[in-house]
Amino acid sequence: MKPARFDYLRAGSLDEALEALGRHGDEARVIAGGQSLLPMLNMRLTKPAILVDVMRIGTLREPRLEGGALVVPAGIRQAILLDRPGLADDLPLLAAALPWVGHVQTRARGTLCGSVAHADPSAEIPLCLVALGGEVHLRSRKRARRVRAEDFFVGMMVTDRADDELVEAIGYPTRAPGTGYAFAEVGRRHGDFAIVACAAVVDGRRMRLAVGGVADRPTARDFPPLDGSALDDALNAFAWDLGAGDDVHATARYRRDLVRRLGRRVLEEAREEARRCHG
Numbered sequence: 376m377k378p379a380r381f382d383y384l385r386a387g388s389l390d391e392a393l394e395a396l397g398r399h400g401d402e403a404r405v406i407a408g409g410q411s412l413l414p415m416l417n418m419r420l421t422k423p424a425i426l427v428d429v430m431r432i433g434t435l436r437e438p439r440l441e442g443g444a445l446v447v448p449a450g451i452r453q454a455i456l457l458d459r460p461g462l463a464d465d466l467p468l469l470a471a472a473l474p475w476v477g478h479v480q481t482r483a484r485g486t487l488c489g490s491v492a493h494a495d496p497s498a499e500i501p502l503c504l505v506a507l508g509g510e511v512h513l514r515s516r517k518r519a520r521r522v523r524a525e526d527f528f529v530g531m532m533v534t535d536r537a538d539d540e541l542v543e544a545i546g547y548p549t550r551a552p553g554t555g556y557a558f559a560e561v562g563r564r565h566g567d568f569a570i571v572a573c574a575a576v577v578d579g580r581r582m583r584l585a586v587g588g589v590a591d592r593p594t595a596r597d598f599p600p601l602d603g604s605a606l607d608d609a610l611n612a613f614a615w616d617l618g619a620g621d622d623v624h625a626t627a628r629y630r631r632d633l634v635r636r637l638g639r640r641v642l643e644e645a646r647e648e649a650r651r652c653h654g
Contacts, residue, residue: 378416506574506585555648575641
């Protein structure tokens with residue numbers, strides 16, 4: 376299939392892109408890497424009047440450390456960030472998850488902000504943003520605002536972004552002292568969207584587990600330090616609360632079991648890393 380007809384704007388500045396989004400509203404779509412948007416165009420699941428290409432905007436192409444977070448602008452491709460020197464030291468969770476995002480070819484084109492804007496509940500990049508308690512930076516002609524990741528994802532591919540807003544950047548909090556991180560997922564093949572993905576952040580005060588692929592958005596829960604049957608009970612309750620369903624990839628029962636097993640694994644790995652940091 377081929378997409379319906381649309382106009383195309385290669386924005387040369389942030390102001391030009393925002394002006395186009397403000398003028399066209401819900402008839403405009405932002406394109407960066409296009410790895411999610413182009414298939415939707417081809418299947419005519421979306422029929423925008425205009426595509427606004429933001430990849431030539433120089434101010435959106437340089438990540439920066441700011442206020443304890445790595446701010447990743449809309450023009451940063453996944454492969455570029457994965458190759459960033461020191462990524463595993465600054466953001467070990469994201470460094471562990473990025474190799475699971477698609478394949479080398481798609482990471483060479485896809486962007487991190489594009490994945491967040493697309494908001495697939497199985498995607499690894501939004502999951503890590505929620506696990507770390509990150510923020511989404513939104514900008515329109517009228518205002519700039521920041522939204523907590525947990526508030527930004529509203530439902531299945533639905534977000535808090537207004538029609539005239541651009542996901543200008545996302546902010547991932549960097550490694551905290553004495554904190555451990557771990558990531559794991561199960562999919563039909565490496566590079567497919569996860570059937571279940573789990574990301575853990577553990578320090579001396581709490582254990583945080585974020586799960587993707589089960590609910591209609593990436594979902595996190597904080598636990599006090601738990602072990603043994605108490606941890607099993609907490610993970611079982613979380614697995615049921617996520618409201619898993621059956622589909623062509625897996626049954627709800629299998630997804631709940633993966634939440635329990637993968638959840639325990641990543642929490643234990645993250646806790647062990649936290650202990651090594653303290654040691």
